[in-house]
Amino acid sequence: EAAVTQSPRNKVAVTGGKVTLSCNQTNNHNNMYWYRQDTGHGLRLIHYSYGAGSTEKGDIPDGYKASRPSQENFSLILELATPSQTSVYFCASGDRGKETLYFGSGTRLTVL
Amino acid sequence: GMPVEQNPPALSLYEGAESGLRCNFSTTMKGVQWFQQNHRGRLITLFYLAQGTKENGRLKSTFNSKERYSTLHIKDAQLEDSGTYFCAVKVDTNAYKVIFGKGTHLHVLP
Numbered sequence: 001e002a003a004v005t006q007s008p009r010n011k012v013a014v015t016g017g018k019v020t021l022s023c024n025q026t027n028n029h030n031n032m033y034w035y036r037q038d039t040g041h042g043l044r045l046i047h048y049s050y051g052a053g054s055t056e057k058g059d060i061p062d063g064y065k066a067s068r069p070s071q072e073n074f075s076l077i078l079e080l081a082t083p084s085q086t087s088v089y090f091c092a093s094g095d096r097g098k099e100t101l102y103f104g105s106g107t108r109l110t111v112l
Numbered sequence: 113g114m115p116v117e118q119n120p121p122a123l124s125l126y127e128g129a130e131s132g133l134r135c136n137f138s139t140t141m142k143g144v145q146w147f148q149q150n151h152r153g154r155l156i157t158l159f160y161l162a163q164g165t166k167e168n169g170r171l172k173s174t175f176n177s178k179e180r181y182s183t184l185h186i187k188d189a190q191l192e193d194s195g196t197y198f199c200a201v202k203v204d205t206n207a208y209k210v211i212f213g214k215g216t217h218l219h220v221l222p
Contacts (some may be wrong), residue, residue, distance in 0.1 A: 009176070042215050059211070090155065100145065106153050
């Protein structure tokens, strides 16, 4: 079973503060993804990456940056957090050519 | 419109009953995945299909790329099947981008 680990599990931030959500996968997957999940919207793609050094915009990238410094790690960065970014964030990984996604346990972010 | 639409939005079943969930696509998709999100919020992969049909225990899924839909059939529903079921697709023009439907909330009643 692929292992995807997110940290922190819960985070409370203040408006205007910087938040970094981390994701680590230990299965040498090429592709990694960041989604947010909100009631009424399902999971929406923020950023994704197809390898170390690459980041691509998803469907709702505004207000977020991503960083893929290595095959194992993919971070989501909120430079200036806003209350509208209060959500549950999921990281996922998948191997090129093998279509199954593996998800982390999620990070619950509250921006006050 | 939405590239991926799921129906119904919510469903209640009694234990032992069966039903189907549907996922419709607005454009050609390379494949479909089905996930269950349990009461703890964890997303569990159920199936990936590039074509045809797959079965796993009480679950069966089909993917018809030509008609642009996929189904997930649950038989002999159990309490632990409760949760939200999502379909997700890779958009044909971008093999890396995976898009989710809004999900079907399933409640299995004793």
